[in-house]
Amino acid sequence: MHKWYGRGEGLVRAVDGVDLEVRAGETVAVMGPSGCGKSTLLHLLGGLDRPSRGEIELNGRRIDDVSETGVARIRRSDVGFVFQTFHLMEELTAVENVELSALLAGRSPRTARRRALELLEQVGLADRARFLPSALSGGQRQRVAIARALSNEPLVVFADEPTGNLDSAATMDVLQLFDQLHAAGQTLVIVTHDSRIAATADRLITMRDGVFVDETWLSGGATGQLSALIGFDEQ
Protein backbone atom coordinates (compact mmCIF):
# COMPACT_ATOMS: atom_id res chain seq x y z
CA MET A 1 0.00 0.00 0.00
CA HIS A 2 1.33 3.37 -1.00
CA LYS A 3 0.45 7.02 -0.49
CA TRP A 4 2.41 9.55 -2.48
CA TYR A 5 1.99 13.30 -2.44
CA GLY A 6 3.10 15.66 -5.20
CA ARG A 7 5.12 14.65 -8.24
CA GLY A 8 8.52 14.93 -9.91
CA GLU A 9 11.14 16.55 -7.71
CA GLY A 10 8.46 17.29 -5.09
CA LEU A 11 7.25 13.69 -4.79
CA VAL A 12 6.81 12.59 -1.16
CA ARG A 13 6.45 8.87 -0.52
CA ALA A 14 4.57 9.22 2.77
CA VAL A 15 3.63 5.52 2.90
CA ASP A 16 5.64 3.44 0.50
CA GLY A 17 4.82 -0.24 0.42
CA VAL A 18 3.35 -1.60 3.63
CA ASP A 19 1.17 -4.63 4.22
CA LEU A 20 -0.77 -4.91 7.46
CA GLU A 21 -3.53 -7.03 8.88
CA VAL A 22 -5.11 -5.96 12.16
CA ARG A 23 -7.13 -8.61 13.94
CA ALA A 24 -10.29 -8.14 15.97
CA GLY A 25 -9.44 -7.33 19.58
CA GLU A 26 -5.84 -6.45 18.81
CA THR A 27 -4.10 -3.27 19.95
CA VAL A 28 -1.45 -2.12 17.50
CA ALA A 29 0.91 0.74 18.34
CA VAL A 30 2.75 2.58 15.57
CA MET A 31 5.91 4.51 16.41
CA GLY A 32 8.63 6.22 14.41
CA PRO A 33 10.29 9.58 13.86
CA SER A 34 8.39 12.68 12.80
CA GLY A 35 7.41 12.58 9.14
CA CYS A 36 7.82 8.82 8.72
CA GLY A 37 4.19 8.37 7.65
CA LYS A 38 2.36 7.34 10.84
CA SER A 39 -0.56 9.77 10.54
CA THR A 40 -0.86 9.11 6.82
CA LEU A 41 -1.11 5.39 7.54
CA LEU A 42 -3.80 5.97 10.17
CA HIS A 43 -5.79 8.22 7.83
CA LEU A 44 -5.66 5.58 5.12
CA LEU A 45 -6.76 2.79 7.46
CA GLY A 46 -9.64 4.88 8.80
CA GLY A 47 -10.92 5.95 5.39
CA LEU A 48 -9.97 9.61 5.87
CA ASP A 49 -7.67 9.39 2.87
CA ARG A 50 -7.23 7.07 -0.12
CA PRO A 51 -4.13 5.13 -1.12
CA SER A 52 -2.26 5.98 -4.32
CA ARG A 53 -1.81 2.24 -4.82
CA GLY A 54 -3.11 -0.81 -2.95
CA GLU A 55 -6.32 -1.86 -1.25
CA ILE A 56 -7.83 -1.40 2.20
CA GLU A 57 -10.50 -3.62 3.68
CA LEU A 58 -12.48 -3.14 6.85
CA ASN A 59 -14.23 -6.25 8.10
CA GLY A 60 -13.94 -7.89 4.69
CA ARG A 61 -15.24 -4.87 2.78
CA ARG A 62 -13.12 -2.64 0.51
CA ILE A 63 -13.14 0.97 1.68
CA ASP A 64 -10.66 2.45 -0.79
CA ASP A 65 -12.86 2.13 -3.87
CA VAL A 66 -16.20 3.35 -2.54
CA SER A 67 -17.68 6.83 -3.10
CA GLU A 68 -17.02 9.72 -0.69
CA THR A 69 -20.55 9.30 0.65
CA GLY A 70 -20.03 5.58 1.07
CA VAL A 71 -16.77 5.94 2.93
CA ALA A 72 -18.24 8.69 5.13
CA ARG A 73 -21.04 6.30 6.06
CA ILE A 74 -18.53 3.57 6.94
CA ARG A 75 -16.55 6.04 9.07
CA ARG A 76 -19.68 7.12 10.94
CA SER A 77 -20.89 3.60 11.60
CA ASP A 78 -17.76 1.46 12.01
CA VAL A 79 -14.80 3.62 12.97
CA GLY A 80 -13.83 5.86 15.88
CA PHE A 81 -11.11 8.52 15.81
CA VAL A 82 -9.16 10.17 18.62
CA PHE A 83 -6.88 13.07 17.70
CA GLN A 84 -4.07 14.82 19.53
CA THR A 85 -6.02 18.09 19.55
CA PHE A 86 -9.36 16.58 20.66
CA HIS A 87 -11.53 18.20 17.92
CA LEU A 88 -14.54 18.68 20.19
CA MET A 89 -17.36 21.04 19.21
CA GLU A 90 -16.74 23.96 21.56
CA GLU A 91 -20.37 25.13 21.64
CA LEU A 92 -21.68 21.70 22.66
CA THR A 93 -21.48 20.20 26.15
CA ALA A 94 -19.52 17.01 26.80
CA VAL A 95 -22.65 14.86 26.62
CA GLU A 96 -23.83 16.62 23.45
CA ASN A 97 -20.48 16.02 21.76
CA VAL A 98 -20.74 12.29 22.42
CA GLU A 99 -24.44 12.16 21.64
CA LEU A 100 -24.03 13.91 18.29
CA SER A 101 -21.68 11.24 17.10
CA ALA A 102 -24.15 8.50 18.12
CA LEU A 103 -26.96 10.35 16.33
CA LEU A 104 -24.85 10.62 13.18
CA ALA A 105 -24.26 6.87 13.38
CA GLY A 106 -28.03 6.40 13.22
CA ARG A 107 -28.98 5.90 16.87
CA SER A 108 -32.35 7.24 18.04
CA PRO A 109 -32.19 10.40 20.20
CA ARG A 110 -33.06 8.41 23.32
CA THR A 111 -30.48 5.72 22.69
CA ALA A 112 -27.87 8.32 21.74
CA ARG A 113 -28.38 10.25 24.99
CA ARG A 114 -28.36 7.11 27.12
CA ARG A 115 -25.23 5.81 25.44
CA ALA A 116 -23.49 9.19 25.73
CA LEU A 117 -24.16 9.31 29.48
CA GLU A 118 -23.00 5.71 29.94
CA LEU A 119 -19.80 6.40 28.03
CA LEU A 120 -19.05 9.55 30.02
CA GLU A 121 -19.47 7.49 33.16
CA GLN A 122 -17.13 4.85 31.73
CA VAL A 123 -14.42 7.46 31.13
CA GLY A 124 -14.93 8.91 34.64
CA LEU A 125 -16.71 12.11 33.63
CA ALA A 126 -20.31 11.54 34.69
CA ASP A 127 -20.14 14.71 36.79
CA ARG A 128 -18.85 16.79 33.86
CA ALA A 129 -21.51 15.76 31.32
CA ARG A 130 -23.02 19.25 31.09
CA PHE A 131 -19.73 21.13 30.97
CA LEU A 132 -18.55 22.85 27.80
CA PRO A 133 -15.12 21.73 26.56
CA SER A 134 -13.69 25.13 27.58
CA ALA A 135 -14.47 24.24 31.20
CA LEU A 136 -12.60 20.94 31.03
CA SER A 137 -8.91 20.13 31.42
CA GLY A 138 -6.94 18.68 28.52
CA GLY A 139 -7.13 15.18 29.97
CA GLN A 140 -10.89 15.52 30.51
CA ARG A 141 -11.35 16.76 26.94
CA GLN A 142 -9.45 13.81 25.62
CA ARG A 143 -11.60 11.46 27.68
CA VAL A 144 -14.71 13.08 26.16
CA ALA A 145 -13.13 12.55 22.74
CA ILE A 146 -12.54 8.88 23.58
CA ALA A 147 -16.18 8.53 24.72
CA ARG A 148 -17.21 10.13 21.43
CA ALA A 149 -15.02 7.72 19.47
CA LEU A 150 -16.85 4.83 21.17
CA SER A 151 -20.36 6.21 20.69
CA ASN A 152 -21.04 4.26 17.48
CA GLU A 153 -19.68 0.99 18.94
CA PRO A 154 -16.87 1.05 16.36
CA LEU A 155 -15.15 -2.00 14.97
CA VAL A 156 -11.89 -0.15 15.46
CA VAL A 157 -10.66 3.03 17.14
CA PHE A 158 -7.78 4.92 15.53
CA ALA A 159 -5.89 7.26 17.84
CA ASP A 160 -3.32 9.73 16.52
CA GLU A 161 -0.94 10.83 19.30
CA PRO A 162 -3.75 10.79 21.87
CA THR A 163 -1.48 11.93 24.70
CA GLY A 164 0.61 14.36 22.66
CA ASN A 165 -1.01 17.41 24.26
CA LEU A 166 -1.35 16.09 27.80
CA ASP A 167 0.68 16.38 30.98
CA SER A 168 1.86 13.21 32.65
CA ALA A 169 -1.10 12.81 35.05
CA ALA A 170 -3.61 13.15 32.21
CA THR A 171 -1.47 10.84 30.08
CA MET A 172 -1.74 8.18 32.76
CA ASP A 173 -5.56 8.55 32.82
CA VAL A 174 -5.76 8.12 29.06
CA LEU A 175 -3.30 5.24 29.17
CA GLN A 176 -5.46 3.49 31.75
CA LEU A 177 -8.54 4.06 29.63
CA PHE A 178 -6.93 2.50 26.56
CA ASP A 179 -5.85 -0.41 28.74
CA GLN A 180 -9.47 -0.93 29.87
CA LEU A 181 -10.70 -0.77 26.27
CA HIS A 182 -8.04 -3.25 25.23
CA ALA A 183 -9.07 -5.62 28.03
CA ALA A 184 -12.70 -5.29 26.93
CA GLY A 185 -11.73 -6.45 23.45
CA GLN A 186 -11.86 -3.12 21.60
CA THR A 187 -9.64 -3.12 18.50
CA LEU A 188 -7.24 -0.17 18.66
CA VAL A 189 -4.59 1.29 16.38
CA ILE A 190 -2.59 3.96 18.19
CA VAL A 191 0.07 6.23 16.73
CA THR A 192 2.23 7.40 19.59
CA HIS A 193 5.59 8.77 20.64
CA ASP A 194 4.93 7.50 24.17
CA SER A 195 6.65 4.20 24.86
CA ARG A 196 4.33 3.60 27.84
CA ILE A 197 1.35 3.42 25.49
CA ALA A 198 3.30 1.30 23.05
CA ALA A 199 4.19 -1.10 25.86
CA THR A 200 0.51 -1.91 26.45
CA ALA A 201 -0.04 -2.96 22.82
CA ASP A 202 -0.14 -6.49 21.44
CA ARG A 203 2.01 -5.43 18.55
CA LEU A 204 4.45 -2.58 18.04
CA ILE A 205 5.19 -1.41 14.51
CA THR A 206 8.11 0.93 13.91
CA MET A 207 8.04 3.03 10.75
CA ARG A 208 10.76 4.94 8.97
CA ASP A 209 10.53 6.73 5.63
CA GLY A 210 7.10 5.29 4.82
CA VAL A 211 7.89 1.64 5.49
CA PHE A 212 7.76 -0.75 8.43
CA VAL A 213 11.27 -1.33 9.74
CA ASP A 214 10.26 -3.45 12.71
CA GLU A 215 7.21 -5.35 13.87
CA THR A 216 7.25 -6.86 17.37
CA TRP A 217 4.54 -8.91 19.05
CA LEU A 218 4.68 -7.82 22.67
CA SER A 219 2.12 -9.99 24.42
CA GLY A 220 1.40 -12.65 21.86
CA GLY A 221 -2.20 -12.03 23.01
CA ALA A 222 -5.27 -13.31 21.30
CA THR A 223 -4.06 -12.79 17.76
CA GLY A 224 -4.10 -15.78 15.52
CA GLN A 225 -7.52 -17.24 16.13
CA LEU A 226 -9.42 -14.05 15.46
CA SER A 227 -10.80 -12.99 12.14
CA ALA A 228 -9.04 -10.31 10.14
CA LEU A 229 -10.62 -6.94 10.71
CA ILE A 230 -8.53 -4.56 8.67
CA GLY A 231 -6.31 -5.71 5.91
CA PHE A 232 -4.47 -4.28 3.04
CA ASP A 233 -2.28 -5.84 0.48
CA GLU A 234 0.87 -4.82 -1.21
CA GLN A 235 0.19 -4.32 -4.91
Ligand SMILES: Nc1ncnc2c1ncn2[C@@H]1O[C@H](COP(=O)(O)OP(=O)(O)OP(=O)(O)O)[C@@H](O)[C@H]1O
Ligand atom coordinates in the same frame (compact mmCIF):
# COMPACT_ATOMS: atom_id res chain seq x y z
N1 LIG B 1 -1.23 16.57 2.28
C1 LIG B 1 0.09 16.39 2.13
N2 LIG B 1 0.75 16.90 1.06
C2 LIG B 1 2.07 16.70 0.91
N3 LIG B 1 2.85 16.01 1.77
C3 LIG B 1 2.25 15.50 2.84
C4 LIG B 1 0.85 15.64 3.09
N4 LIG B 1 0.56 15.01 4.25
C5 LIG B 1 1.70 14.48 4.71
N5 LIG B 1 2.73 14.78 3.88
C6 LIG B 1 4.13 14.36 4.02
O1 LIG B 1 4.14 12.96 4.19
C7 LIG B 1 5.15 12.58 5.13
C8 LIG B 1 4.53 11.77 6.25
O2 LIG B 1 3.69 12.63 7.04
P1 LIG B 1 2.89 12.11 8.32
O3 LIG B 1 2.10 13.26 8.85
O4 LIG B 1 2.19 10.87 7.98
O5 LIG B 1 4.11 11.78 9.31
P2 LIG B 1 4.09 11.39 10.86
O6 LIG B 1 4.99 10.23 11.01
O7 LIG B 1 2.69 11.25 11.32
O8 LIG B 1 4.76 12.67 11.52
P3 LIG B 1 4.55 13.34 13.00
O9 LIG B 1 5.05 12.34 14.01
O10 LIG B 1 5.41 14.56 12.93
O11 LIG B 1 3.09 13.63 13.14
C9 LIG B 1 5.81 13.87 5.60
O12 LIG B 1 6.99 14.05 4.86
C10 LIG B 1 4.78 14.94 5.27
O13 LIG B 1 5.40 16.16 5.00
